[in-house]
Amino acid sequence: MKINRTLALLETGMGATKLLPSVQSVVLTLSQRTRAPGARHFWREHLRRVQYANPELPIVVNFPREPCKPVLEITFDNANPVSFNLDLLSSSDICKRLLEKAAQPSS
16 A cells, blocks of 8 residues: 555656656756755655656756755756756745746646
8 A cells, every 4th residue: 555655646746747858857956065955855755756757857866065056957959958046945936947947738
């Protein structure tokens, strides 16, 4: 039953959305020495749902040792990467920004 509960959590909720086919990669950079509770919660909760919904999409999480601001970068096929600073954002705000830029429109 634990597997069913885990799958239900991955398949529902914010972030459990297919991204546009033009999205090439998603990179989250989160310093080991910087406090960023929203970005850390996004990494633990929402990014897993995004990855489960988009298994072919490369999602990379970088943990540099030197202090830096948390950043999420989305790379598209024929466009410059879109990146935004995650400092002082809640995890749900981060997920909303990701979905605004990269989610497929609902039909």
